[in-house]
Amino acid sequence: MTGRSTKLSLHNFTLYCDSLIYYPKHPLISPYITTVYNKTLIIESFTNTHYNISLQNRTPHLYCLMDRENQICINETLLKTYPYPPFDYLHYGPKNNVQAIDFTNSYMCSHSNEKISRTRLNNGFYDCLFKDDELNNITYSISKKYHYRCESEVPVQYVSIQQLGDGSVDCMDGSDELSTIIDWQLVQCDSETNYACRLLQNGEGSTAKLSLHLYCNSLWDMKYGLDEQNCSKWVCRSDDFQCKNTGQCINRKWVCDDEWDCANGFDELNCPIMNNKSRFILEDLCDDKTEHFCITKEFISDQIHHKPCVQYTRAGDHTIDCIGGRDERNTVSCFDGRMLGDRFRCSNGTCINHEQLCDGLADCTDGDDEKICYWNKLNNCSSFPCFDGRCAERCTTLTSKACSQSEQLLWCPKLKTVMSVVTSAYRAGKVISTSNYNEFCDSSTHQPHLNTIQDDVISKRIDRQFHGYCNRGFYLLTNQSRTARCFCAPPYFGDQCQFSSRRITSKVRINRLHRSDLPFTLFLLVQLICNDTTIIDHSSFVHVIDDNTKFHNYLLYSRTKLEICLYSVRYEAFYVKKTTVELLAVWQYSIMPFNFLPSYRLAKIFNFPNDVRMPLLCTANLCFSNGTCYLLNNNQSSYFCYCQRGWRGRHCELVDDECSDNIRCAPDSVCRGNAICLCKQGYSLPNCFIQNN
Incomplete structure (x- = not known):
């Protein structure tokens, strides 16, 4: 638009537009920030300007909260002084009029005049220019809602509940990803009706509880595997496989898949050996029905009177018998609190990757990561040393690049395809979602199902059994099967009225x-x-x-x-x-x-x-x-x-x-x-x- 049309538009703009122009009508940057243009500044920009020149693109003069009765704005010049977009800072604290700020509920940033709400202190996000709002200043009390306190006592640290389970460690102790209460990656609000959404919308991260069906399922959903302990008397679903001695319940498809799921490896005993499968020749010395392959210090010192094996009853007992903790791969943890898995555990508790074994460099302080390859005397291989002194490609199954006795397969993880991606991550893809709570209960032998009612005494006993079964609703019993059917109040739904709309x-x-x-x-x-x-x-x-x-x-x-x-x-x-x-x-x-x-x-x-x-x-x-x-x-x-x-x-x-x-x-x-x-x-x-x- 140029020439006469520009001049006419400017005339109408001067006559009819408000002094502050809110455009667009609805927020674009965030749900609470609107962009504002100053009428006077726009008119002044046309002074000494030729109308035949095309109009220039404009940026907003102000960024304001939607609440116009209590105007809170920041101008474009001040905005450019921040190292990051300060929209959350703008939403929670500052005013144009400094005297209008309630100092009792505000925090003044060091070395600047910025003031923020105390709710922004120690929430995992930097709001002050010099980041002093995340220094755990004990002078200011912490607003607990929408904050999660990391588990370590020293230092005292808080993060926002938005950072829980996001794949990035924000707490120094890592408890924002995996805590002694729950694996936060399980608590993601990806549905409008599940437990995670209700928990996070209420801002009560500290009240999280692990769902019943996630206990004793062989997967670590708590730090140090606290949810997989004392499971010997656990009752499994009818279609699950129950591990002997440990009592854990696993998917039947996981049995004999060449990867431990039971803590003692019971699911990998007495499994058929595929004709085309390669394995370390020492593994053939073990009884596949009762023993697991395990290199011990006794075997290294005396290979005539000792076997490289351990009874499955000694595996998963929280006592390490094998070098590197191989027999306790599903029970002991590393310093990160997660399952050992395919990592190698040094005697001091540190863990290293399997690729660091037998590479000629001692990564463990006691050198166990090199001693396990007891036949390697020369330490002249940067890849993997064979019995015969040759060097082979680690974990390869190609005969031309392998050792004669397949020793290059020592400690190699299983490769599997998850979501079309090939990965060696331990037990990758074996996840049980929190959303299958009903499936767990419905498959249990303890689901509410009754025989025919014969007298009032039995009827009263049934009522007690169903007490609270429908949560926010009431139940009726069917005539034939005497099965409970729930009727929910309008704000609730689910077969047991367990979800809130x-x-x-x-x-x-x-x-x-x-x-x-x-x-x-x-x-x-x-x-x-x-x-x-x-x-x-x-x-x-x-x-x-x-x-x-x-x-x-x-x-x-x-x-x-x-x-x-x-x-x-x-x-x-x-x-x-x-x-x-x-x-x-x-x-x-x-x-x-x-x-x-x-x-x-x-x-x-x-x-x-x-x-x-x-x-x-x-x-x-x-x-x-x-x-x-x-x-x-x-x-x-x-x-x-x-x-x-x-x-x-x-x-x-x-x-x-x-x-x-x-x-x-x-x-x-x-x-x-x-x-x-x-x-x-x-x-x-x-x-x-x-x-x-």
């Missing part, structure tokens, strides 16, 4: 005593709307003119992931007549930017304007397909298109297949989106076909 609570009171011209009774339809187009959920109530009741309604978010939604709640007031249903008023309230909350409460009083004929219609019809344009009662600068049957959308531009036929709703009824039927007087819901006299 994300929801909106609507609390409304209607004030219309001053409008005697309005109908005695109004029918109100309450809807949760996505992008002004799709009805996600709905509810309704009836209001009588002199009723001061506060009407409560629940609206539930969809449990399936949708496209990006701008949520709003719409209230439509109808006058139900004998011959038709007439829309009288519409109110609509945006849920943005708080749609991420697990529960949101909307409390409103609806007033009808004085001396105004209802409904409020637009001066110009902006709707397509013969739709009617209504002004919103709560915001007459906005409008709503009331579509004819068979149409939907912001401007009635989309075909509504659910309302296009006369099957879901009677022909003379009103059909809203999702086949919501509104019946004329004398007919019954839900489809308005049945006459109610």
Whole structure:
């Protein structure tokens, strides 16, 4: 745009635009930061400028919180002085007016005038320019919510719950990834309804508990494997394989897969040896039915009277018998608190990678990583030394590059393909998700199932057995199998009402005593709307003119992931007549930017304007397909298109297949989106076909 059009635009801009221009209307940078342009600065930029020159791109002059009544902004110049985008800092602390800051709840950064909320102290993120907000200043108390205290006593350290299980160690002791309570990588909010989401949305990371079905499953879900101890009397699912002596429960597909899953390796005993499988010749000296291959110091010192083997009953007993801890690979840990696995454990507790074995360099202080290759006297191989003095390629199965007795396979991990990726990570892909709790319980021999009721005494005993079975609901027993079936309260779902839905609570009171011209009774339809187009959920109530009741309604978010939604709640007031249903008023309230909350409460009083004929219609019809344009009662600068049957959308531009036929709703009824039927007087819901006299 150049020349005359630029000059005319600048003239209109000067006359009609506000001094501060909020553009775009909705936040782009974050859910709470809006960009603002200064009218005066824009006009000044045109001084001594030729109008035939093309307009330059502009950056915002201010970055502000959405709450305009308590304006908090930072200008572009100050923004450039930060080493990182300070939007979280802006959201939680500073004001333009320094005197307005509540010092009792603020922290002043060292060597600067920055002030941040105490909630930002020791949360794992640097907010002060010189990072002093993460120095655990004991002068300031720590806000515990949405903070997680690392397990070590010294130093005292906190991180944000957002950093739990993100794959990056933020706590010095690593407890933000694997703690003595839980493996935080299991607690990721990847679903709107699971335990992890409820835990993290409440900001209570310290209250996390490991699910029952993750105990004694051979996988370490707690630091040091605390969840895999004392499992000898554990009860397994009917389709699981139970390890002898240890009691652990594993997937039957894991048996004889050439990788230990039971702590004592019981699942790898008496397994068929594949004809094409190569293995170290010393392994043939062990009895595959009762022994595991194990190089001990006794064997190295006296190979005539000792075998390189250990009884499986001595494996997994937390006592190391084999050099490198091979017999305790699933029970002992390294300094990181994780399972030893395919690593080599030195006598001082440090762990090294299997590739560091027998390379001629002592990585363990006592040299055990070289002593295990007791035949290597020359230490002249940078790869792997063979019995005959040759050098071979470590872990290869190619005959041309291997040792004659396959000793290059010593301590080699198993290669497997996980998600189309070849990996040697120990037991990779063997993960049990926290989401299969129901599968675990339903497969157990202890699921609630009863025989025929014969007397009141048995009935009372059954009631005690099912006490609390349905959590936030109640149960009924089927006639034949006497199996419990749960009925859940609206905000909860699941076969045992164990999940909480994300929801909106609507609390409304209607004030219309001053409008005697309005109908005695109004029918109100309450809807949760996505992008002004799709009805996600709905509810309704009836209001009588002199009723001061506060009407409560629940609206539930969809449990399936949708496209990006701008949520709003719409209230439509109808006058139900004998011959038709007439829309009288519409109110609509945006849920943005708080749609991420697990529960949101909307409390409103609806007033009808004085001396105004209802409904409020637009001066110009902006709707397509013969739709009617209504002004919103709560915001007459906005409008709503009331579509004819068979149409939907912001401007009635989309075909509504659910309302296009006369099957879901009677022909003379009103059909809203999702086949919501509104019946004329004398007919019954839900489809308005049945006459109610």
